[in-house]
Amino acid sequence: MTSRSSASGSPPSATTPAGRTPRRTPRPPPKRSPERTAQLGLAIAAPAWLAVVFLAIPLMALLTRVDWPNFFTDLTSPIALAALKLSALTTSITLLIVLALGTPLAWMLARSTGRWVALVRALMTVPLVLPPVVGGVALLAAYGRLGLLGQPLDLAFGITIPFSTVAVVVAEVFVALPFYVITVEGSMRSLDSRYDQVAATLGASPWRIFTRVAVPMVAPGVAAGAALAWARALGEFGATITFAGNFPGRTQTVPLGVFTLLEQDPDAAVALSVLMLLICVIVLASLRSRWLL
Numbered sequence: 001m002t003s004r005s006s007a008s009g010s011p012p013s014a015t016t017p018a019g020r021t022p023r024r025t026p027r028p029p030p031k032r033s034p035e036r037t038a039q040l041g042l043a044i045a046a047p048a049w050l051a052v053v054f055l056a057i058p059l060m061a062l063l064t065r066v067d068w069p070n071f072f073t074d075l076t077s078p079i080a081l082a083a084l085k086l087s088a089l090t091t092s093i094t095l096l097i098v099l100a101l102g103t104p105l106a107w108m109l110a111r112s113t114g115r116w117v118a119l120v121r122a123l124m125t126v127p128l129v130l131p132p133v134v135g136g137v138a139l140l141a142a143y144g145r146l147g148l149l150g151q152p153l154d155l156a157f158g159i160t161i162p163f164s165t166v167a168v169v170v171a172e173v174f175v176a177l178p179f180y181v182i183t184v185e186g187s188m189r190s191l192d193s194r195y196d197q198v199a200a201t202l203g204a205s206p207w208r209i210f211t212r213v214a215v216p217m218v219a220p221g222v223a224a225g226a227a228l229a230w231a232r233a234l235g236e237f238g239a240t241i242t243f244a245g246n247f248p249g250r251t252q253t254v255p256l257g258v259f260t261l262l263e264q265d266p267d268a269a270v271a272l273s274v275l276m277l278l279i280c281v282i283v284l285a286s287l288r289s290r291w292l293l
Helices: 002-008 034-064 068-075 078-111 115-129 132-143 150-157 165-189 194-201 206-217 219-234 238-243 254-264 266-286 288-292
Strands: none
Touching: 034 266, 068 078, 068 266, 078 115, 078 165, 078 206, 078 219, 078 254, 078 266, 115 165, 132 150, 132 165, 132 238, 165 219, 165 238, 194 206, 206 219, 219 266, 238 254, 254 266
16 A cells, blocks of 8 residues: 555555654754854844943942941941831831732732723832832822821821831832732733632632632742832832931831931941842842743
8 A cells, every 4th residue: 555655646644543643843943054143143142241231330339339347337337227127127017018918909810801900900010110209299199198098087087197107118018019919910810710610619719719729829929929029118219208208217218228328428328238239139039930030
């Protein structure tokens, strides 16, 4: 039979004796001449390395300005120490609020459909591109003494939020919550919805599905979002100084402490800046397989 098919010029059988279709051999990529490859690599490498150098030079310059023998002494100056303590407190509270509010919101966006979902997602991304000072002005318009919600709170309960430690937390939540929601939503959207269906058929309520099925299965994404949100809250400056002010021990966080120390103690300002740089590098390095790569 082989000789007949060969002699008649008919194509060979499309199926194997086992009834399976044989895989087609992929075509090799087109070959490029060495000269063309070298030109393409140089055209890409030159601006790429220029971008790396552009970003690296300021960071390296910052490291060269540190008074390393007195590094820890500078970090324990009164302004730096007070700013570190306040930032540790406010960012911890911010992280708890972000976890409590952002995780259900991320789940809702990941499992809901409709035009309102796109609107809510767009609303969540606005603080990412909004100038921080504008965010602080918006917070004043909402929670200031004459604000949309601040005035009723002040008149009814005597609660004043601006220029207090609470205002620092509010500003940090405002800028950090979108980072967390976007990160966790991406992890939850990739979670197979059949897990939800199986849990529902076994009698699990929506809250139980959320807490016992969804959150544990996307724990790495939750951790990545929490780390990014915490780092963003730690570095917040514009909204904080506009909405909370710059009062030592009450609203002066680490970025505001650096701003103040630049005039009073430049060595302490550089040391505090390098500490912030090291924290950011550690956070990003820990997320390299989850977020960066």
